[in-house]
Amino acid sequence: MVLLTRKIEFSASHVYHNPNLSAEENRRIFGKGNNPHGHGHNYTLEVTVEGEPDPITGMVLDLKELKEILEREVMKRMDHRHLNYEVAELTGQIPTCENIARVIWQLLEPKITQGKLHRVRLYESPDLFADCYRNGAKAAGKR
Amino acid sequence: MSETLKIELGRRYRFAASHRLHSSHLSEEENSRIFGKCNNPYGHGHNYVVEVSVSGDVDPATGMIANLDDLDAFVERQVLDPFDHKSLNEDVAAFREKVPTTENLCIEIFQRLKSFPKAKLERVRVEETRNNSFEYAGDNLEGNRP
Numbered sequence: 352m353v354l355l356t357r358k359i360e361f362s363a364s365h366v367y368h369n370p371n372l373s374a375e376e377n378r379r380i381f382g383k384g385n386n387p388h389g390h391g392h393n394y395t396l397e398v399t400v401e402g403e404p405d406p407i408t409g410m411v412l413d414l415k416e417l418k419e420i421l422e423r424e425v426m427k428r429m430d431h432r433h434l435n436y437e438v439a440e441l442t443g444q445i446p447t448c449e450n451i452a453r454v455i456w457q458l459l460e461p462k463i464t465q466g467k468l469h470r471v472r473l474y475e476s477p478d479l480f481a482d483c484y485r486n487g488a489k490a491a492g493k494r
Numbered sequence: 495m496s497e498t499l500k501i502e503l504g505r506r507y508r509f510a511a512s513h514r515l516h517s518s519h520l521s522e523e524e525n526s527r528i529f530g531k532c533n534n535p536y537g538h539g540h541n542y543v544v545e546v547s548v549s550g551d552v553d554p555a556t557g558m559i560a561n562l563d564d565l566d567a568f569v570e571r572q573v574l575d576p577f578d579h580k581s582l583n584e585d586v587a588a589f590r591e592k593v594p595t596t597e598n599l600c601i602e603i604f605q606r607l608k609s610f611p612k613a614k615l616e617r618v619r620v621e622e623t624r625n626n627s628f629e630y631a632g633d634n635l636e637g638n639r640p
Contacts, residue, residue, distance in 0.1 A: 369555055380556055382563070445557025449501050453552070456499060478506040479562070482547070486500040 354469055355411045356399045359421050361430035364391035365446040389433065394451075395474040396425060398459060402466025412465035424458045448473050448481035456483040502549045502616055503559045507569055509578035512539035513594040516583075537581060542596075543621040544573065544603060548613035560613040572606040596622040600630040608632070 367384035368377055377385045384390070398421060402411040428438055434446040440454045452473040460468045474480040514537035515529040525533045532538070546569060550559045576586060582594040588602050604618045617631035 367557070371555065380561065444554075447552075447557035449503060449552045449559055450557045453499060453501060472504075480504040481559075482502040482504060484500045484502075486498050 352401050353404055353411055354399050354401050355414075355417075355466070356397050357414060357417050357421065358395060358397050359426065360393060360395050361426055362391060362393050363429050363432050363434050364389045365434040366390070367445050367447070369445060389435070392475050394429075396421070396455065397470075397472040397474075398455075398468070399470040399472070400463055400466040401469035405465075412463070416465070417463070420459065420462045424462060425455060428458075448475045448479060452481040452483040500549060501552055501559060502547045503565075503613070504545060504547045505562070505565060505569075507544045507546065507574060508541060509544070509574050510539060510541050511577050511580050511582050512537045513582040513589070514538070515593050515595060517593050518591075537583065540622050542577075542599075544569070545619040545621070546607060547616040547619075548610065549616050550613035560610075564612050565610065568610050569607065573603055596620050596626065596628045597630075600628040604630045604632065 366386065366389040367381035368387070369380075372380070398417070400412055400417065404411055428440075429451075432438060434441055434451065438446075438454075440458065441450065444450045444454075452471050455473065456468065456471045459471065469484070471483040472480055473483075513532075514534065515532035516525050516535075517528075520528065546565070548560055548565065552559055580586065582589045582599065586594070586602070589598070592598050592602075600618055600620045603620065604615065607618065608615045615632075617629055619627055619629040621627040
């Protein structure tokens with residue numbers, strides 16, 4: 352099995368606020384992330400697909416196709432958007448790295464038909480990221 | 495669908511420390527041959543990067559596996575405070591006997607973080623320089639790795 356990874360970057364704004372909590376609780380739990388006017392990040396998304404290289408093309412899947420899937424499913428939805436208000440899949444969720452990574456997994460997983468989605472890693476900043484895997488998936492390599 | 499997925503939170507931290515690779519079980523010549531420049535008696539230092547991965551359920555109220563303030567405070571107390579701007583050989587008890595290679599450092603950091611009460615520690619990855627990194631996930635690397 353071979354792992355193939357494609358990286359894309361997008362910029363988006365968000366705010367951390369749970370309407371079921373008091374203003375003080377929101378401030379305590381989310382800190383600066385609770386600023387009512389929101390804030391933004393340059394997100395970096397790494398999408399890893401697993402599979403066997405096709406004997407004719409030598410590819411797990413055509414990178415061009417993966418690029419188009421990412422453009423359609425992620426960039427169009429999230430780039431230069433407000434994650435709380437403009438991304439239907441995140442409605443009712445706090446748009447943390449963890450939740451965005453899971454939504455991206457759910458968007459991509461059914462679209463990747465050559466090879467299989469192995470990992471979604473979403474960086475909110477170089478020092479903070481979330482990984483999403485299929486539960487119980489077996490390690491294929493060191494990274 | 496979400497219950498079939500595993501989510502991990504990764505966070506990077508930095509500290510600077512000195513060390514010297516030297517084993518009291520080896521002769522001067524062997525130490526010098528095996529550890530080369532790293533055996534310099536006065537030591538040398540690195541800007542270490544520590545990447546910590548934890549897993550757990552994402553709390554629907556907060557969208558988080560663990561509150562970052564809790565994780566940051568724990569790592570600060572367990573690792574950054576005792577290691578930053580220190581001599582690993584002289585200031586960290588574990589390295590009085592053990593050679594402070596980054597392999598051993600990785601294991602030591604894992605031991606110090608595995609009791610994090612708010613989430614499960616999955617693995618620790620330490621970059622000694624931009625070009626060298628080491629990873630430890632407890633005794634069973636494959637088993638802990640999704």
